[in-house]
Amino acid sequence: MENVSLFVDVQNIYYTTRSAFGRNFDYNRFWARVTAGRNVVNAYAYAVDRGDEKQRQFQNILRAIGFQVRLKPYIQRADGSSKGDWDVGIAVDMMELAAESDVMVLASGDGDFDFLVEKIKSKYATSVEVYGVRKLTAVSLINAASCYTPIESSLLL
16 A cells, blocks of 8 residues: 655635635545545645634534644735745655655645756655646646646535
8 A cells, every 4th residue: 555645735725716716725625536446655735824713613614524734824014915835844854754655745836846846856765756837837747747636616615
């Protein structure tokens, strides 16, 4: 049985599925699909914490599915811009945990992860599966992945 680790860039998945489909991602179906016949050794969902009740409920749903939820505070800057990015945290966790996994699953369309995916494949001989919205996933990330699966209606609520 393959050991699998899951890494979900919650903000990226939320905004890309809303933009492309006007719908939300189905984390239960995603979990069922990527863990079928596999042993889950790590499962992280990386999110920004705005402190509202609806978000807390969503985070509890993720935990009930089996994800460890990693939170970073939402920062609103004086100029109106905001910050709440988990790219470095995801990258560090994936590099640290790659040796424990036969397969790593990354749910994100962010092209910043292309080099990370290539590095994990070459250094650890670990397969990296990427899930993302096709028209909003960087081509470089699709090309870097061992296997790319577009998020389509079967993975949406």
